[in-house]
Amino acid sequence: QVQLQESGPGLVKPSQTLSLTCTVSGGSISSGDYYWSWIRQPPGKGLEWIGYIYYSGSTYYNPSLKSRVTISVDTSKNQFSLKLSSVTAADTAVYYCARSKSSGWYESWGQGTLVTVSS
């Protein structure tokens, strides 16, 4: 059974770049059957899709975040990563990595990691 684990700093200063990595175990990120996504949830609020990457490197981002987001993949390490630039307090959230099928179904999720933007 595939497992996903987020890692990265829990505190980021305003205007800096948030960087997170998702390590995939129990399955290959190079499998063509899945898409690899980042989703976030501000405290007390709903879920927001950030974007996804295919193992080939093709990406698609939420239009509202597109100018600040980069998602990349490292197949040799079975990892994919998120960079969100110019962060503000509004970017404080629990960030989840997840695996989805072509149907759009997010069938596996990481446990999530809280990132706080504060000076």
Place this chain on the structure above:
Amino acid sequence: NFMLTQPHSVSESPGKTVTISCTGSSGSIASNYVQWYQQRPGSAPTTVIYEDNQRPSGVPDRFSGSIDSSSNSASLTISGLKTEDEADYYCQSYDSSNHVFGTGTKVTVL
């Protein structure tokens, strides 16, 4: 931008049935699959319904999903409500490769 709107909250007594709606803002919700996730406090979401009306293994048949093209909405029905069903529920779909989550519904079991 495509949006999915859900009621903020619903509440019902144990043993009863609740239905949560998920209304698409544009286009046809029937064009792409709809999923439903349950989220308990402090935990990651888990799937209760995928691809409109499919249940993952381990999800009881008290959970069911449907699509109503006439109202451009999807619905999650929980029958025989149990206290353990108290949680937040989110619908999710996509439009032109843009994935969208619904606004979320808090289910309270009285």
